[in-house]
Amino acid sequence: MRIGLVWPLTNRLVDITVRxxxxxxxxxxxxxxxxxxxxxxxxxxxxxxxxTTPDLDTLRDxxxxxxxxxxxxxIIAWLGMPVTVAAIKSACPHVVSVSxxxxxxxxRAYPLTILRRMVASQARWGMKARATxxxxxxxxxxxxxxxxPLIESADExxxxxxxxxxxxxxxxxxxxxxxxxxLTGKVLVIPYPVDDEFxxxxxxxxxxxxxxxxxxGRWDDPQKDAPLLAAGIEQAAALRPETExxxxxxxxxxxxxxxxxxxxxxxxxxxxxxxxIAKFLRESRALVLSSRWESGPIVASEALCAGCSxxxxxxxxxxxxYCGDGRYGSLFARRSASALADALxxxxxxxxxxxxNPQATAAYxxxxxxxxxxxxxxxxxxxxxxxxxAV
Numbered sequence: 001m002r003i004g005l006v007w008p009l010t011n012r013l014v015d016i017t018v019r020x021x022x023x024x025x026x027x028x029x030x031x032x033x034x035x036x037x038x039x040x041x042x043x044x045x046x047x048x049x050x051x052t053t054p055d056l057d058t059l060r061d062x063x064x065x066x067x068x069x070x071x072x073x074x075i076i077a078w079l080g081m082p083v084t085v086a087a088i089k090s091a092c093p094h095v096v097s098v099s100x101x102x103x104x105x106x107x108r109a110y111p112l113t114i115l116r117r118m119v120a121s122q123a124r125w126g127m128k129a130r131a132t133x134x135x136x137x138x139x140x141x142x143x144x145x146x147x148x149p150l151i152e153s154a155d156e157x158x159x160x161x162x163x164x165x166x167x168x169x170x171x172x173x174x175x176x177x178x179x180x181x182x183l184t185g186k187v188l189v190i191p192y193p194v195d196d197e198f199x200x201x202x203x204x205x206x207x208x209x210x211x212x213x214x215x216x217g218r219w220d221d222p223q224k225d226a227p228l229l230a231a232g233i234e235q236a237a238a239l240r241p242e243t244e245x246x247x248x249x250x251x252x253x254x255x256x257x258x259x260x261x262x263x264x265x266x267x268x269x270x271x272x273x274x275x276x277i278a279k280f281l282r283e284s285r286a287l288v289l290s291s292r293w294e295s296g297p298i299v300a301s302e303a304l305c306a307g308c309s310x311x312x313x314x315x316x317x318x319x320x321x322y323c324g325d326g327r328y329g330s331l332f333a334r335r336s337a338s339a340l341a342d343a344l345x346x347x348x349x350x351x352x353x354x355x356x357n358p359q360a361t362a363a364y365x366x367x368x369x370x371x372x373x374x375x376x377x378x379x380x381x382x383x384x385x386x387x388x389x390a391v
Contacts, residue, residue: 006075007038022193026371065091082152097157103170163296166317188383194369219252229290232340281306304365307358
């Protein structure tokens, strides 16, 4: 088969979080030919077969898709871009729309949650006020126009993917609100693929792991809530005098400076390559997440494949699903430093008591996230259903 991977933005493919390279390798491992379709600026530095377009508008041109001869296409469409999805569908029998969403969409289906996210995403009070004003307009008078792309995009695609059963339920509620519950049948739980750095190689035993917690993120993004993480780690460090904390990711120096000064066992390392991140995860106990919201944090998948357990918020639907009945991590249900610290202490107590088996964790989760397994699901339309570890 000839598979098209579609990137509908101008951001460089080599810089984005959802790595298209892994999809290329996954489809190629299944014996398929792959071409990535994207605007010219996005292809800079990308070393796989690519068909570029001069701009974003060209992706809506039916002739481009008719000339590519695709048997299937995968596009990250964020539950939108219906014109582009329709153009692809006009010449391709199997179109998969990757939602990159937790399913909380629709201004009237989830009004207050979306308002909180819109406000939290803005750094300045003036912008927060503008976001609130925009939300009011959408909820009161412009909702019909705003909702249509969500419905039309799902209508055009053959499959829509999310990364957890909770996200699927959220999306189903939005479809039900709009009296289109029939679209729920298109929604499948399919994770993002993980790099070989985390899938291959030996996994350290619990006895060989440092008493260490790792956090990884884009710390200048309000979504990741770095201030909450810093406050929670400071409290957790007081409860755990021997535990080390390693913080990795961009633009966290200012936010974490005070924490690093006050707690010598906290290290901020900035951006690190996957090989270094994988080494830390293979030699540490847990990954902690503080996000306000997430679609499906890839770093959580990487951590599980390296044998780490998780500590994270219960309101991010992927995290409680991964943690399951509690054998793979601990949750906190309030967005507060004390709740995060208590969950960290509880999780590390599980390690102290010998109730965590990192080798078994990696063996269980690695098959979920291999590129070939993910790509096979995208083609067959068979997602991952909840199993006996799920809550």
